[in-house]
Amino acid sequence: MAETKTKYDRQIRIWGEQGQTALEKASICLLNCGPTGSEALKNLVLGGVGSITIIDGSKVEEGDLGNNFMVDESSIGQSKAKCVCAFLQELNDAVKAKFVEESPEALIEMNPSFFSQFTLVIATQLKEPSMLKLDKICRQADVMLVVARSYGLTGLVRISLKEHTVIESKPDHFLDDLRLNNPWPELKRFAESIDLSTTDPVVHKHIPYVIILVKMAEEWANAHNGSLPSTREEKREFKDLLKSKKIALDEDNYKEAIDASFKISASRGISSNLRKIIDDSSAEVDSASSDFWVMVAALKEFILNEGDGEAPLEGAIPDMTSSTEFYVNLQKIYQAKAEEDFLAVERRVRDILKRVGRDPASISKGNIKSFCRNARKLMVCRYRSIEDEFNSPTLSELQKYLTDEDYSIAVGFYILLRAVDRFATNYNRFPGLFDGAVDEDISRLKTIAVGILSDLGCNGSTLTDDLINEMHRFGGAELHTVAAVIGGIASQEVIKLITKQFIPMSGTFIFNAIDHKSQLLGL
Amino acid sequence: MANPDFESNARWRDLDKLLLRPGNLVNENFEPGPQLRSDLQEYARVLVVGAGGLGCELLKDFALSGFRNLEVIDMDRIEVTNLNRQFLFRLQDVGRPKAEVAAQRVMERVSGVNIVPHFCRIEDKEVEFYNDFNIIALGLDSIEARSYINAVACSFLEYDSEDNPIQETMKPMVDGGTEGFKGHARVIMPGVTPCFECTIWLFPPQVKFPLCTLAETPRTAAHCIEYAHLIKWDEVNSGKAFDADDPEHMQWIYSEATKRAELFGIPGVTYSLTQGVVKNIIPAIASTNAIISAACALEALKLATGCSKTLSNYLTYNGLEGLHTKVTEFFKDKDCLVCGPGVLLELDTSITLQKFIELVEEHPKLLLAKASVTHRGKNLYMQAPPVLEEMTRSNLNLPLYDLMDKTPKDVIHITGMVSKNDKKTSCLRKLRVVFKGVDVVTEMDTAGGA
Numbered sequence A: 001m002a003e004t005k006t007k008y009d010r011q012i013r014i015w016g017e018q019g020q021t022a023l024e025k026a027s028i029c030l031l032n033c034g035p036t037g038s039e040a041l042k043n044l045v046l047g048g049v050g051s052i053t054i055i056d057g058s059k060v061e062e063g064d065l066g067n068n069f070m071v072d073e074s075s076i077g078q079s080k081a082k083c084v085c086a087f088l089q090e091l092n093d094a095v096k097a098k099f100v101e102e103s104p105e106a107l108i109e110m111n112p113s114f115f116s117q118f119t120l121v122i123a124t125q126l127k128e129p130s131m132l133k134l135d136k137i138c139r140q141a142d143v144m145l146v147v148a149r150s151y152g153l154t155g156l157v158r159i160s161l162k163e164h165t166v167i168e169s170k171p172d173h174f175l176d177d178l179r180l181n182n183p184w185p186e187l188k189r190f191a192e193s194i195d196l197s198t199t200d201p202v203v204h205k206h207i208p209y210v211i212i213l214v215k216m217a218e219e220w221a222n223a224h225n226g227s228l229p230s231t232r233e234e235k236r237e238f239k240d241l242l243k244s245k246k247i248a249l250d251e252d253n254y255k256e257a258i259d260a261s262f263k264i265s266a267s268r269g270i271s272s273n274l275r276k277i278i279d280d281s282s283a284e285v286d287s288a289s290s291d292f293w294v295m296v297a298a299l300k301e302f303i304l305n306e307g308d309g310e311a312p313l314e315g316a317i318p319d320m321t322s323s324t325e326f327y328v329n330l331q332k333i334y335q336a337k338a339e340e341d342f343l344a345v346e347r348r349v350r351d352i353l354k355r356v357g358r359d360p361a362s363i364s365k366g367n368i369k370s371f372c373r374n375a376r377k378l379m380v381c382r383y384r385s386i387e388d389e390f391n392s393p394t395l396s397e398l399q400k401y402l403t404d405e406d407y408s409i410a411v412g413f414y415i416l417l418r419a420v421d422r423f424a425t426n427y428n429r430f431p432g433l434f435d436g437a438v439d440e441d442i443s444r445l446k447t448i449a450v451g452i453l454s455d456l457g458c459n460g461s462t463l464t465d466d467l468i469n470e471m472h473r474f475g476g477a478e479l480h481t482v483a484a485v486i487g488g489i490a491s492q493e494v495i496k497l498i499t500k501q502f503i504p505m506s507g508t509f510i511f512n513a514i515d516h517k518s519q520l521l522g523l
Numbered sequence B: 001m002a003n004p005d006f007e008s009n010a011r012w013r014d015l016d017k018l019l020l021r022p023g024n025l026v027n028e029n030f031e032p033g034p035q036l037r038s039d040l041q042e043y044a045r046v047l048v049v050g051a052g053g054l055g056c057e058l059l060k061d062f063a064l065s066g067f068r069n070l071e072v073i074d075m076d077r078i079e080v081t082n083l084n085r086q087f088l089f090r091l092q093d094v095g096r097p098k099a100e101v102a103a104q105r106v107m108e109r110v111s112g113v114n115i116v117p118h119f120c121r122i123e124d125k126e127v128e129f130y131n132d133f134n135i136i137a138l139g140l141d142s143i144e145a146r147s148y149i150n151a152v153a154c155s156f157l158e159y160d161s162e163d164n165p166i167q168e169t170m171k172p173m174v175d176g177g178t179e180g181f182k183g184h185a186r187v188i189m190p191g192v193t194p195c196f197e198c199t200i201w202l203f204p205p206q207v208k209f210p211l212c213t214l215a216e217t218p219r220t221a222a223h224c225i226e227y228a229h230l231i232k233w234d235e236v237n238s239g240k241a242f243d244a245d246d247p248e249h250m251q252w253i254y255s256e257a258t259k260r261a262e263l264f265g266i267p268g269v270t271y272s273l274t275q276g277v278v279k280n281i282i283p284a285i286a287s288t289n290a291i292i293s294a295a296c297a298l299e300a301l302k303l304a305t306g307c308s309k310t311l312s313n314y315l316t317y318n319g320l321e322g323l324h325t326k327v328t329e330f331f332k333d334k335d336c337l338v339c340g341p342g343v344l345l346e347l348d349t350s351i352t353l354q355k356f357i358e359l360v361e362e363h364p365k366l367l368l369a370k371a372s373v374t375h376r377g378k379n380l381y382m383q384a385p386p387v388l389e390e391m392t393r394s395n396l397n398l399p400l401y402d403l404m405d406k407t408p409k410d411v412i413h414i415t416g417m418v419s420k421n422d423k424k425t426s427c428l429r430k431l432r433v434v435f436k437g438v439d440v441v442t443e444m445d446t447a448g449g450a
């Protein structure tokens, strides 16, 4: 439908038709529809996610009207899940919106298989014991989990799943794949066909910098026993050499060549990140391996054989000063090489599929092509289970955070967010929920927090009284603006996970709404 | 709608934890208690500039943070492409003014909040309009509009005789901006933290393609599109203004760009790219807008109540590769023409308003064309609208000194046009005018002499 496409135009420009289709196929389950959950879903419903199912057993109270936009006066006394569901549905009728009026804790306890029907579960405002159980359930069922919590002026977002692989990681800054110091025969031949010392000023100022650098790198190497400029002195000398080739002041192509001259020293071969991926044990594939790992296995073979140590050529070149003819020809040379590399990888993918007993055509040409184009940017994200992290956090990191001023508030909130849950388990309410008994609540909270720290092996570490007082002041409040930030971040991570594009966050994001010095804790 | 006077406190169950209880990590002026919340509800007046992706979120966030007196200004009407993020609008609202629909939707949902919409350009309002608010929240996507509002807010700032900013005249702003998965939120306290203009380098102007590339050596699809848009259109449709919102115009550009691309063997021209290049479309999604707006609204709540520390003073958010947030403390430029004490002009008491305007137009630091002049909210000369121009025209031949009620030293506001990067934009400047040969005497004497 043309209108739908227009409606989503501003986001399709980010994640493409493919990303949009993935969203439209996804089914999301939300646990608890307070403001954090409602805001997370709002952003996903607007973006056109396939279906949502809201789980909440509570009734709307007047206090909900002060922090949640998805309820109003007429909702009071009614099922919160039902009211939020109806208001969310209003935002986008293309989304299938359902609700279950039941407490998430009860559902986790009584009906764990319920969750296996979803692509992803967003668990908001869930206390530790239920969260740990849910994490186990989701991991077993291979359902992605995003945990989000708002608490006063703090909160957290955490992704939990076994493995997430990304082909289109779309990083902002990434060195382009030009092979200036290692040109293949066609590029070399094209470079040789162009004469840098042409006397035609119009031609001279329209030779693309890629050609200038390929030729000059070769010239340099010939004069320096095959090596390229490496010391600072040599690099400066190389730039001077480029400068000396200019025949007029306004030659932008030479300016670009000088600016890009560092690219000729780009190291050959693959990055350490890619090396880790091809050396991963998952790259030893069998019939149960995912398409991603099958393609990694093929990539590994390619790098060792046809690639001669390199990943498949990306094929795209940046815009640069050039005549149209030079540029279009250059583009064709890069594209032809990329196509050749792709065909080699494709052959290997088909062979591997046959070898492991799968249909050789079961991975589409388009997917293999996209994989090759992004081969240098592949990402594998793995997350520890929440229980693992809680029982045995990376101690060296934790100790570093506790003593680093930039992290002290964030790690303090991390401990206190766990402490308030233990407090709630012990006393059936959050500290500071009611006015009065302030000192008693604060000292209990402190005792619990210190206890958690010592359980984690950080004996003697403590948190500042200011922070503990602050946590007590929050009294479990869910402020709308904090919920909108936490819910917003959760929904953004959900989009990255579902579209399999961009890089999802790692570790636990601790929101610090006091001075906004939030941190990611890798524990 | 419920009568707000009878609204129970139960509604503010969560917010009250923050506003009614003392804390240690708070602003020094924080005075917790029920009075604080009712003062916030009664006296805090917030203007939301822009009712788009950020503006819709901001209105909701303010309404659910205890603010009750809100106004919103936006000149745009709702389009289908807004619906993926501007959550207050529905398909049937397309074509209606954003400000009006947004205000209505939030008031329907949140009882007790009052939102006055202004469906007009920001420059259409008199400068004094903006002085009526305690906080201005910017939800804009254009540098020019930000720059204008910033100059207006800074124009209210006065300095004492030792060039220290006077607290009561500071008009705080919160400013948000997003692009795809990235965004920023900042707090501007004119005279204390850098204003938008102090750190204008954070927003470098967009690089345009050189015309000779478009005409002679196109290489990319965008070059072909811009050729059709900037060169071919005028050649073929002489005199007819190009309208990016007219689908027939866009279709024409697309087909011309396609032809040119074929001629040169350049791949990649699509209708969607044509729209993107011609309209300079910035990709936008709901989540980033929600995150940035909420951060801005929270900072506004802190400014109004002191209930926590303030962001100092620039937050960047990047969700593209993992999740990165960063707070940077920028410093103000003490020579800033906008938030500083203002350009000082020493004048003869005999100078007429006409001569003064000519002086301003030629002043190297100002270079303001089509200048209008106001003094203490009084229009001395207005270029537009025609009615006002006619009413104020007779002032042009009078001495400025007399028009300023013989005040020997005071601040004057000038609005006009400046050229920046080949683009004319509205601009407001604050000038400090001192008349030569007139002693700065006591107020009593001035009053007696007037």
Ligand SMILES: [Zn+2]
Residues within 6 Å of the ligand: B194, B195, B196, B197, B198, B199, B332, B333, B336, B337, B338, B339, B340
């Ligand atoms: Zn400034």
